[in-house]
Amino acid sequence: MLKIPASQPLRDFAADVRSADQLRLLNKQDAKAATREVARQFEALLVQQMLKSMREASTHFDESSNSSIDLFRGMYDQQLAQSWTRSGGTGLADAILRQIEVQTNPALLDQPRTGRAQLAVTAPVRQAAAAAANSAAPVAAATAKDAAAQFLDRIGNAAGPAAERLGVAPSLLVAHAALETGWGRKPIRDAAGNDSHNLFGIKAGGDWQGRTAEVTTTEFIHGVPQKRVERFRAYDSYAEAFADYAALIERRYQGALAQDAGGYGAALQAGGYATDPRYADKFTRVAVQVARLQDSSRIG
Structure with missing residues (x-):
């Protein structure tokens, strides 16, 4: 049987599925060492959840995020939690281990505590979150900027005629399309997965x-976001989508005509273009x- 020295840590890679097998083997060889490792793994899970909560609580905009970046951040935070708890952590693993030992031997309650007497969570977690943000932010920003530039190249030419018809800058129509499509x-795709070219x-x-x-979308009902299935128009090209959009603005949102960005957006919201109160x-x-x-x- 493979022997795992008690002093040898389990694999540090968070996504290594063999860690569970190693933990079972270690439990057979040294139950106390296995208990300590379980406590550390539990601490790592809590640290990972704290990092996730801190990210979700931070101000960010949906247009600067996508599933690939979110996956990268999640994997990074998971690995960071593992590495950080391996190098000392918050002290939570020590507290968990002591609680387990006390349940086994209540006499330990009468003994003076050694090591850290309290959890030092706030400062270490802040440092870990800062490290995560500093590492992930440049990759996320570069990816988002490239995607935005490609989007502008793809639809920019089609915006010109519609913008001239409405008497506004083409960039406003491009911005509206960017907001609606992320x-x-x-x-918006049809049942066969084809692009509807519906930019707005x-x-x-x-x-x-x-x-x-037909796609699932978010609607704000009395200020509360709700998921609903809605039917959307489908076009054969972006040029056709822009032309239909211009006709809609002329017909229902005349207050947006000849406006700058602030006035255009305000006119759309006032006219009920979207239910989002922050539109x-x-x-x-x-x-x-x-x-x-x-x-x-x-400039480039």
Whole structure:
């Protein structure tokens, strides 16, 4: 039988499925060492959850995130939690181990405690979160910027005629499309998986005679987000989507005509284009990002 020295740590790679087998083997050879390792693993899980909660509580915008970046961050945090608890951790593993020992031998309650008397969680977790953010942020930012630039290249030319028709800057229409599609990462697709080219989330009412696509979307009902299945219009090209969008703005959102970014977004929200109570604010922020990207591309 393979012998695992009690002083030898289990594998540090968080995704290594063989760690559980090693733990079972260690338990047969040295129950106390195995108990300590279980306590450390439990501490690592709690640290990982704290890192996740801190990320979710931090201000971020959906347009700068996608599933690949979220997966990378999750894997990084998982590995960070493992490595950090292996090098000392918060002291929670020691507390768990002592509690287990006390249950086995209540007489330990009468003995003075050694080591750390309290959990030092706040400062170490803050340092770990900072390390995670510093490592992941450059990759996430570069990936998001590349995706945004590709989105602008893909739809930029189609925005010109519609913008001229409405008397607004093309960048405003591009910004609206970026907001509705998450910079092109969340396109509306039909049942066959085909792109509907619907850049603006325009729904298919009873008077729509063209193709449609049904997808699950988030609607705010009395300020509360709810998931609902809605029917959306489908087009053959982005040019067709922009033309239909321009007709809709002329017909129902005339207050947006000849406006800057702030006025355009405010007019959309006031006219009920979306149910999100922060829609105008989000539109303005995306419009600023579009303008910066366009400026950088011209400079480049």
